[in-house]
Amino acid sequence: MEKTVIIEGMTCGHCAGRVKKEIEAIAGVESADVSADEGKAVVEMTNEVDDEKLAAAVEEAGYEFIKVS
Numbered sequence: 001m002e003k004t005v006i007i008e009g010m011t012c013g014h015c016a017g018r019v020k021k022e023i024e025a026i027a028g029v030e031s032a033d034v035s036a037d038e039g040k041a042v043v044e045m046t047n048e049v050d051d052e053k054l055a056a057a058v059e060e061a062g063y064e065f066i067k068v069s
């Protein structure tokens, strides 16, 4: 299962690393491929993860959650 999260505010690899760490801490997430340039995170999940949990992780990292596409 895969979800793509659209994120605003990331400017460099360090930002992407912060988002990756927060998203990968969610139960059910296998991995997150985060791109600051593209402003998105492609999240691989073993179980369905609520969009609200993805939004909370992005905000915890300090960036703006836009939507899951």
Ligand SMILES: [Cu+2]
Residues within 6 Å of the ligand: 010, 011, 012, 013, 014, 015, 016
């Ligand atoms: Cu940065």
